[in-house]
Structure formats: C-alpha cells, structure tokens
Amino acid sequence: MATPEQKRILVTEIPGPKSVKLHEQRGAAFAAGFGVSLPIFVAEAGGGIVVDVDGNHLIDLASGIAVTSVGASHPEVVAAVQAQAERFTHTCFMVTEYESAVDVATALNRLTPGDHEKRTGLFSTGAEAVENAIKIARSYTGRSAVVVLSHAYHGRTLLTMTMTAKNVPYKEGFGPYAPEIYRVPSPYPFRWVGDPDNVAQEAFDQLVDVITSQIGAHNVAAIVVEPVQGEGGFVVPPDGYLPKVAAFAKEHGIVFVADEIQSGLGRTGTMFAVDHEGVVPDIVTTAKALAGGMPLSAVTGRAEIMDAVAPGGLGGTYAGNPVACAAAKAALEVIERDDLPAKARRIEQLAKPRLEALTGEDSWVGDVRGRGAMLAMEFVRPGTTEPAPEAAKKVAAYANAHGVLTLTCGTYGNVIRLLPPLVIGEDLLADALDVLEAAVATLA
Structure with a gap:
C-alpha cells in the first residue's frame, strides 16, 4: 500500500x-x-x-503516543513484518531461539549510553519493561525500596501504577497499591515553589532528604526517572539535576534507571534524552518507538546488574516476539541511517x-x-x-x-x-x- x-x-x-x-x-x-x-x-x-x-x-501530532516515529507504515518496517510473518509468527524465545531477538539486543547494547559491557532483555510493553527493571534492581542490590518522582508516569500494572503519580484516571479505585514505592518532588521549573534559579539543586536536596531521613539509602534498590516526564506534562528537568541524581545513586549503590520509553530513540533530538547531559544510567527502559508500531519493549543495563537474575527469572510468553523483533531491526536501522x-x-x-x-x-x-x-x-x-x-x-x-x-x-x-x-x-x-x-x- x-x-x-x-x-x-x-x-x-x-x-x-x-x-x-x-x-x-x-x-x-x-x-x-x-x-x-x-x-x-x-x-x-x-x-x-x-x-x-x-x-x-x-x-x-500524536504518533500513537510517540510510537510511530518512523511513520505508521514505513515500507521497510512493513516489509520486515511481512517477511517474518511468512516464516513464523511465534515460538517463544524462552522455548526456542531466533536470531532477530539477539540482533535487537545487540543494537540496544550499542545504542544506549555508556561503553561498559551491557545485556538486554526483551519484553512486550513499556510497563512490563519498568516492572522487570525493578525486579532486576532488587535482585542485584538485595534491597526493596524504589524512589520515583511526582508527576511521573510509568504504566498501568499494579507496580507501575503505584509508581505513577496521577490518581485519575490511572489509580482511582484500583488500590491497594504495591509496597515500598516512595515519591520525591519533581524539578518542575514552571511550578517550582522555591527559587526559580535554583530548581535543580533544591529538588536534588529534597530527594536526598527523603531518601536519607525517611527510607535509608541502604534500603533503596532503584531511583527511576523519566529524563523528560511524559504523561505528567513533558516536564524537562533543569540542567544539572539528572547528573546529581545519577552521582548520588552511584555513591550509595542504588541502581539509576532512566525510563526512556517515551523520550528515547531519537524523540528529543538525541538517541536518548539523558544524552543531552551525558548521563549514563545503570539501566535504560525502551518501548514505544522501538518496533515501529509493533509491541516490543526492552531493559538494557550494565552486564553485572542484568545478569543478577537467575535463568527463568525473566521472560514472558510474548517477550521479544519474532515479528516485533523484525520490525524493531528495521525501525532502528531507519532511525540511525536517516x-x-x-x-x-x-x-x-x-x-x-x-x-x-x-x-x-x-x-x-x-x-x-x-x-x-x-x-x-x-x-x-x-x-x-x-x-x-x-x-x-x-x-x-x-x-x-x-x-x-x-x-x-x-x-x-x-x-x-x-x-x-x-x-x-x-x-x-x-x-x-x-x-x-x-x-x-x-x-x-
């Protein structure tokens, strides 16, 4: 067509x-x-x-909520989907393997920030990616607490709904919520009640205060941040905030997770939104634009963190579906080449x-x-x-x-x-x- x-x-x-x-x-x-x-x-x-x-x-001006970055019917994505569907639509990567899933993981290991050794896991939805990032961080650290920002959006499942800030329509009537989720103020420049010229430092100070006084840094498995907050209003953190949070996380053995599901893969003018300040997360979650409209998500992170989960601890029936992986290979090639x-x-x-x-x-x-x-x-x-x-x-x-x-x-x-x-x-x-x-x- x-x-x-x-x-x-x-x-x-x-x-x-x-x-x-x-x-x-x-x-x-x-x-x-x-x-x-x-x-x-x-x-x-x-x-x-x-x-x-x-x-x-x-x-x-919607792109299916930032999904169809290469267009809703890019001919190379369409051709890849058609060719793969003719060969096989599914086998389950946890049952038998296929090369396209490895190719997508290899590409994400190369494209995500940092030159350290990485591993990737493939899943189906953005919420699934965030959930698995938390599972991996908890397994690696042996800790349970997760810190998120006000105005955050991370998904609609029980855990990610709990991590999401907005009540209506995402949380109303769906409680009780998951335990061990803690919220700190978002550095929202337009609505900051403190010094408008010092938002990054003041917001960071509040994050540190909540973690050290209310949770205990030694209990925190992960800090999860959208480098540009999506559903919360496209809030761009002021320069300096993300580097401060990443450095604090590293100092205290906390896994710093960048939720790049909406902001990643070229959307903000760099391959990932954290690239604007040279921040290198421990884990990056991707979805949306990853497969040009097919359902695919990923968790990519430091090898020692990702490999902390024993075989069988990660997966899902449709995780890394072969048709979605074929679409992702084509979409990633278009994003880079063009x-x-x-x-x-x-x-x-x-x-x-x-x-x-x-x-x-x-x-x-x-x-x-x-x-x-x-x-x-x-x-x-x-x-x-x-x-x-x-x-x-x-x-x-x-x-x-x-x-x-x-x-x-x-x-x-x-x-x-x-x-x-x-x-x-x-x-x-x-x-x-x-x-x-x-x-x-x-x-x-």
Whole structure:
C-alpha cells in the first residue's frame, strides 16, 4: 500500500458519519474503561498523515503516543513484518531461539549510553519493561525500596501504577497499591515553589532528604526517572539535576534507571534524552518507538546488574516476539541511517519559536517546553499559574475538528503535547502549527 497523500484533507466533519457509526458499535462491544482522544476510525496511516474511514486526512501530532516515529507504515518496517510473518509468527524465545531477538539486543547494547559491557532483555510493553527493571534492581542490590518522582508516569500494572503519580484516571479505585514505592518532588521549573534559579539543586536536596531521613539509602534498590516526564506534562528537568541524581545513586549503590520509553530513540533530538547531559544510567527502559508500531519493549543495563537474575527469572510468553523483533531491526536501522534525531532537532527548530510566540502576560499559554519532537504547551488562566484544563481541551477540540490530531496530558490535564512522527514533512508541520495558532486565538 502506498503512503497516503501528505496533505490535510477534510471531506466530512470530524468525526465523520462512518466513524460515528463505528464508535456507537464500539460502545456496545468494548469495555467503558478504554478512553479515546478522538473518536475516529483509521483506515490507513503513514508519514505524517492518518486517514479515517470517511476519507479525511488528519495531520498526526500524536504518533500513537510517540510510537510511530518512523511513520505508521514505513515500507521497510512493513516489509520486515511481512517477511517474518511468512516464516513464523511465534515460538517463544524462552522455548526456542531466533536470531532477530539477539540482533535487537545487540543494537540496544550499542545504542544506549555508556561503553561498559551491557545485556538486554526483551519484553512486550513499556510497563512490563519498568516492572522487570525493578525486579532486576532488587535482585542485584538485595534491597526493596524504589524512589520515583511526582508527576511521573510509568504504566498501568499494579507496580507501575503505584509508581505513577496521577490518581485519575490511572489509580482511582484500583488500590491497594504495591509496597515500598516512595515519591520525591519533581524539578518542575514552571511550578517550582522555591527559587526559580535554583530548581535543580533544591529538588536534588529534597530527594536526598527523603531518601536519607525517611527510607535509608541502604534500603533503596532503584531511583527511576523519566529524563523528560511524559504523561505528567513533558516536564524537562533543569540542567544539572539528572547528573546529581545519577552521582548520588552511584555513591550509595542504588541502581539509576532512566525510563526512556517515551523520550528515547531519537524523540528529543538525541538517541536518548539523558544524552543531552551525558548521563549514563545503570539501566535504560525502551518501548514505544522501538518496533515501529509493533509491541516490543526492552531493559538494557550494565552486564553485572542484568545478569543478577537467575535463568527463568525473566521472560514472558510474548517477550521479544519474532515479528516485533523484525520490525524493531528495521525501525532502528531507519532511525540511525536517516538520522532521525536530527529530524527531531529540526522539528524543534521549526515549531518551538512559533509556540513560544503564543505566550505572554495575557495569554492562556503559560509555558512552552520540551526537546526535539517532544514539545508541549501548558495552559493556565492568564497572568497566573492556575491550571486551565478547559482551555487545553478547547484548543485540542478545535485542532482535531480542523484535521490536526492532538493529545492532552499533564497532572492537571492542562497540557497539549506535540509528538509528530520524526519523518513528518516540513510543509505538513507548518500547516499543523497554523491550525494550533488559530486554535489558541479562539481563547481570546
């Protein structure tokens, strides 16, 4: 199938009549707990365009939540999936082995930060990767406590849901939660209540205080940090914070885990978001963009840490599925060969100034932040930092209705995030930004 025409085309209202009818059918068939950002049904997608069943071409600023970085139907990924599916779809890597899984692990060992000896384990979902990173850290250290940040998001399973900060919709009614999870303040510059010029040091001091006074550093197995917080609002830690945390972890024998599931593999303009400050984590978790849309995740870390778990202690029926591994090999080759981190930097260069121009004393856009193609606008009541989720919702609805697929996020539901495919055309990106500017103008 050819890549859809890379142009925004509106044939019907959004959603169109076919999508509306299918959405009604969904309501009768699917559990209500599954939400949806935009109730359209997709017929095809590729490059920077999603085509719905009514024939509308929408500009994709979501990438399936940072998954389709190489596009939703990159021909090399498609060909790899087709070829592998013809050979075999599954055997279970814990039963019989296949070369593609080893190839993906080898590539991740090479691409992740640091030149130390590494090992990788392959799994299916991001939450599964985080859970296994915690299992590995606990096995290696013999400790149980795990430290995470406020505004964090790490998944929906029991352990990762506990590690996630936001209550509604991720935790409400699902307790009791997993034990031995401790939370420290996130260095959130826009909302920091202390010295705005000293956020990194003050947040680090608070982390140290909580660990030393409330937990005991000798009881902490892992500190888990998103180098750019995703669901919590695309919060970028100020320079210096991550290096301080990594150094503290090393000093106290704590495993420092970088959750790069949303920020990794080129999304922020470097291969991994920690690369911006030269931080070398003990463990890196990846998923989302790893396999170009197929379900695959990974835990990559120092060999001595990863090998602390005895054979049989890690795995899963679908862990490192061969079709997903074939897709990952192709996607990783495209990311490297086509230098998609540079494409992400170009997206930031084009988009961020236009977004920043929307801020001001009288603007509902209180903050613009992010790195590479992981950008966000935080909406507040003008002249304050009071969250304005209704403004974010209105802007997103306007953009969606005019053919630009957007996502909201943030602890307060007041952030619009931009996650375009890294292969999006510049004209298409410019058109999407035109629509977003018009959407923000409606708030006046």
